[in-house]
Amino acid sequence: MSILVFGKTGQVACELQRLHPEFTYLSREEADLSNPDACGETILAAKPSAVINAAAYTAVDHAEDEESLAYTINAEAPAAMANACATLGIPLVHISTDYVFDGSGEMSRAPDAPTAPINAYGRTKLAGEEAIRASGALHAILRTSWVFSAHGNNFVKTMLRLSETREALSIVADQIGGPTPASDIALACAKMAQNLNKSGTYHISGAPSVSWADFAREIFAQADRIVTVTAIPTKDYPTPAARPLNSRLDCASLLSDFGVKQPQWKDELAKVIRELT
DSSP states (O other), X not given: OOEEEEOSSSHHHHHHHHHOTTXXXXXXXXXXXXXXXXXXXXXXXXXXXXXXXXXXXXXXXXGGTOHHHHHIIIIIHHHHHHHHHHHHTOOEEXXXXXXXXXXXXXXXXXXXXXXXXXXXXXXHHHHHHHHHHHHTOOEEEEEEOSEEOSSSSOHHXXXXXXXXXXSEEEXXXXXXXXXXXXXXHXXXXXXHHHHOOSOEEEEEOOBSOEEHHHHHHHHHHHTTOOOEEEEEOGGGSOOSSOOOSEEOBOOHHHHHHHOOOOOBHHHHHHHHHHHHO
16 A cells, blocks of 8 residues: 655654655655645655645744745645545545644533634644545544654653753643644554545544643653743743643544544653653
8 A cells, every 4th residue: 555645754754654664755855835736746646545644834833923834834735635635536644733622611622523723823724624624535634732752843852851951940731631642643644544434533632631731740750850840821921822721632533433542641751751861
């Protein structure tokens, strides 16, 4: 089965390469998502069995000033991919985000819950989802949150770096979500691409739910770093883009349809820390 993956150096793509080196991975030089038409043409020329889009504009704060560019990459490029997949009659697996929700309440969001993004990044990702659904392509949209791994830029690597020079940190405690290992997202994407027979939207997010402050405490505990974490509210850590307070995701349908269990993030965190330290 020939599977074409957009993205080569991102967290999920790096983990996909560990699982499936036989897939074809496209770098930014080979497939620039700021040129959506070229992305579609690449698929039509390659004629793969399936496509995984593991590439995106993910600079959440910069998107507030670059929403047009983020829209091209996060909405127009996936639309072009989906249209090409529809033409070839092949499935598309696309990674999306919890940021399509407004983050209100305390309940886990189901895949069919109402969307209402509160920042530019979320708006562009939601537009990408809508374009894929409208294309008529066989597709799976996989929303996730708080991705971490030994690759790229993520909260775990930032905390480990800061722990080298800081003895105390103030970290937000009223944003709650599920840290998600990139390795589990990669596993889910591969299973979907190889077994997709109906279109749908799914969630993958680590358990148990936790605040950023408590996530940081677990990172420091597992890495044997002595850092005092002071919990603060979001209002005391202003950012250009608003963040959802509730990022809990209901992952039940991913298990029932593809047999992918909700990740236990503490177990995978231990593996990532061993790799990084």
